[in-house]
Amino acid sequence: MRVCVVTRDEMVEALVREGIKDAEVDVFSNSNQFIDCITLPPEIPRFVFIDITTIADGVRATDFIKSSPSIAGIIVVAIAHAGQAEQIGWQPDAVLFYPFTSAEVNALVTRMKLQR
Numbered sequence: 001m002r003v004c005v006v007t008r009d010e011m012v013e014a015l016v017r018e019g020i021k022d023a024e025v026d027v028f029s030n031s032n033q034f035i036d037c038i039t040l041p042p043e044i045p046r047f048v049f050i051d052i053t054t055i056a057d058g059v060r061a062t063d064f065i066k067s068s069p070s071i072a073g074i075i076v077v078a079i080a081h082a083g084q085a086e087q088i089g090w091q092p093d094a095v096l097f098y099p100f101t102s103a104e105v106n107a108l109v110t111r112m113k114l115q116r
Contacts, residue, residue, distance in 0.1 A: 002043045002046060003048070004025075004038065004048045004049070006027075006028050006034045006048070006049070006061060007055065008055065012054075016049055018102035019106040020105060020106065026045070030057075035064055038074070044070075044074065045074055047074070047075045047109060048074050048076050049079055050076065050077070050079065052078055052079065058078070073116075075112050076092045076093050077095065078094070080096075082098075094112060
């Protein structure tokens with residue numbers, strides 16, 4: 001399973017990698033690199049984690065995913081501080097609030113896999 005993480009925070013990257021040990025995890029420090037990757041992949045990622053605390057245009061990346069029919073099925077997980085996801089006006093598939101653990105990442109991914 002392929003997972004993409006858009007963050008500038010090494011701790012977020014480490015927690016996602018630890019929480020989804022069996023995944024191929026690609027990490028991007030900005031949404032432009034990320035969008036380029038998911039539009040021409042050998043394998044479309046199953047999950048995308050967007051750290052909206054470090055990526056200013058994370059909303060744009062999410063809108064792009066959800067408005068593109070060929071990739072709209074990607075599960076988008078926002079990483080935010082409490083109250084932040086509600087303020088930006090978009091609806092991710094799931095949210096992880098700081099502080100979180102790798103066990104919470106694992107539980108979220110397991111739950112989302114069962115729902116889809």
